[in-house]
Amino acid sequence: WRVLGIESSCDETGVALVECARGVRPRLLAQGLHSQIDMHQAYGGVVPELASRDHIRRVVPLTRQVLRDAGLTLQDLNAVAFTQGPGLAGALLVGAGAAVALAASLGIPALPVHHLEGHLLSPFLSEDPPEFPFVCLLVSGGHTQLMWVRDVGSYELLGETIDDAAGEAFDKSAKLLGLPYPGGPHLSRLAEQGRADAFPLPRPLLHSGDLNFSFAGLKTAVMTQAKRLPIEDASARADLAASTQAAIVEVLVKKSLAALKQTGLKRLVVAGGVGANASLRAQLNEACSRRAVRVHYPELGLCTDNGAMIALAAAMNQEAGRGTPLPPLSTGSFEIRPRWPLEMS
Ligand code: ATP
Ligand code: MG
Ligand code: FE
Numbered sequence: 153w154r155v156l157g158i159e160s161s162c163d164e165t166g167v168a169l170v171e172c173a174r175g176v177r178p179r180l181l182a183q184g185l186h187s188q189i190d191m192h193q194a195y196g197g198v199v200p201e202l203a204s205r206d207h208i209r210r211v212v213p214l215t216r217q218v219l220r221d222a223g224l225t226l227q228d229l230n231a232v233a234f235t236q237g238p239g240l241a242g243a244l245l246v247g248a249g250a251a252v253a254l255a256a257s258l259g260i261p262a263l264p265v266h267h268l269e270g271h272l273l274s275p276f277l278s279e280d281p282p283e284f285p286f287v288c289l290l291v292s293g294g295h296t297q298l299m300w301v302r303d304v305g306s307y308e309l310l311g312e313t314i315d316d317a318a319g320e321a322f323d324k325s326a327k328l329l330g331l332p333y334p335g336g337p338h339l340s341r342l343a344e345q346g347r348a349d350a351f352p353l354p355r356p357l358l359h360s361g362d363l364n365f366s367f368a369g370l371k372t373a374v375m376t377q378a379k380r381l382p383i384e385d386a387s388a389r390a391d392l393a394a395s396t397q398a399a400i401v402e403v404l405v406k407k408s409l410a411a412l413k414q415t416g417l418k419r420l421v422v423a424g425g426v427g428a429n430a431s432l433r434a435q436l437n438e439a440c441s442r443r444a445v446r447v448h449y450p451e452l453g454l455c456t457d458n459g460a461m462i463a464l465a466a467a468m469n470q471e472a473g474r475g476t477p478l479p480p481l482s483t484g485s486f487e488i489r490p491r492w493p494l495e496m497s
Pocket of ligand 2: 162163164293456457
């Protein structure tokens with residue numbers, strides 16, 4: 153299978169070409185990504201209408217670029233995959249419309265993909281790919297979930313956040329510290345210069361006995377501390393950044409270990425933007441190595457949204473004999489699913 157993947161659920165347009173064959177590791181042939189961060193930064197968050205319009209501008213040029221980089225033509229494609237949901241409705245429509253139109257014009261199937269399944273499977277494109285079954289810690293801008301993954305398409309939710317996502321906790325705390333959007337990577341960089349034990353911050357639901365998360369209270373605690381800070385005191389800001397990161401990371405690590413214990417599995421897969429966090433990786437690596445648990449991550453560049461994970465998820469589903477491709481040259485009608493739990497995919 154040679155699959156073109158189109159991601160447009162939020163604020164990055166991602167297009168990529170993945171090759172997948174039975175018994176061989178899936179291979180990323182080429183990819184293109186356009187992030188809209190600069191455009192949304194002035195508003196402190198993603199403006200949906202601006203996002204949709206920018207996806208329209210980017211999707212065709214990116215597709216051309218990816219084919220050129222791979223040295224292939226449209227005729228070399230076997231399918232076109234797209235993010236069907238969850239995400240911003242207008243943004244999803246752009247990628248879905250482009251993918252369905254392209255597939256129809258080529259007489260090949262269009263393959264709808266669940267965005268979170270893309271994140272979850274993205275480590276299969278890494279140098280050290282996982283094997284099924286495993287526990288997945290999915291930590292992105294909009295989701296924080298622990299899942300029992302038995303195989304392609306078999307995802308059981310073990311626990312999730314009851315309010316904010318981990319990425320959101322990073323972003324909102326970063327905003328309180330005056331850092332630009334999205335704040336996760338900025339906060340992480342500032343934290344390197346700070347002391348993680350400088351501020352006492354809550355570890356919400358750490359001892360709740362289940363595998364759920366809550367980060368809204370942490371954000372409020374960070375706000376209280378940030379208000380007291382002299383804004384020009386760089387070292388105090390670094391301390392607060394480090395303390396915030398430590399609180400988020402500790403909860404993520406402890407709950408991941410609890411999920412491994414509960415399932416009896418010896419393999420952990422981390423996915424989503426927060427999976428790029430160096431402190432999270434370091435602490436998970438340490439905790440897992442002490443318990444003889446293997447831990448796998450996506451390549452750093454594939455933690456946040458990208459087209460490669462969408463192409464990959466479609467290809468892996470096809471290979472596993474799963475997924476219902478929209479028939480080629482169908483009526484041209486298609487569906488998006490802005491709200492769509494992964495267990496129901
Ligand atoms: P979803 O996939 O849930 O719809 P999303 O696509 O917006 O949400 P991702 O692209 O997976 O989420 O990740 C973006 C999030 O990851 C942002 O909240 C960002 O701040 C966070 N993030 C990225 N890099 C880091 C890092 N190094 N440390 C902490 N957070 C990070
Ligand atoms: Mg994004
Ligand atoms: Fe995402």
